[in-house]
Amino acid sequence: MTWLLIIIVGGILGWLASKVMGTDAQQGILLNIVVGIVGALLAGLLLSPLLGVAPITSGNFSIGALLVSFVGAIILLAIVNFFRRGRVR
Numbered sequence: 001m002t003w004l005l006i007i008i009v010g011g012i013l014g015w016l017a018s019k020v021m022g023t024d025a026q027q028g029i030l031l032n033i034v035v036g037i038v039g040a041l042l043a044g045l046l047l048s049p050l051l052g053v054a055p056i057t058s059g060n061f062s063i064g065a066l067l068v069s070f071v072g073a074i075i076l077l078a079i080v081n082f083f084r085r086g087r088v089r
Helices: 002-021 029-051 063-085
Strands: none
Touching: 002 029, 002 063, 029 063
16 A cells, blocks of 8 residues: 555655656656655665655655655756756756
8 A cells, every 4th residue: 555655645746846847748657656665665774864854765755755856856857958958958
């Protein structure tokens, strides 16, 4: 059940991150889910230990964990945009 919630929340966070970064028209729902989940994994590995917040991949769906995962998805989209276009958009 936790994995289903991670997929749903990851999709929502990926969609919100793509709206913030302006890449929503270029990617579909599947890529939004992938960006949200991979961004949450990256945030769980890199940002969560620095901030002392458990990641959503561990089943923690607190406000702090959601914000860290959202920031991770935005950072992932910025990295993808940089390599795709040569600049962060």
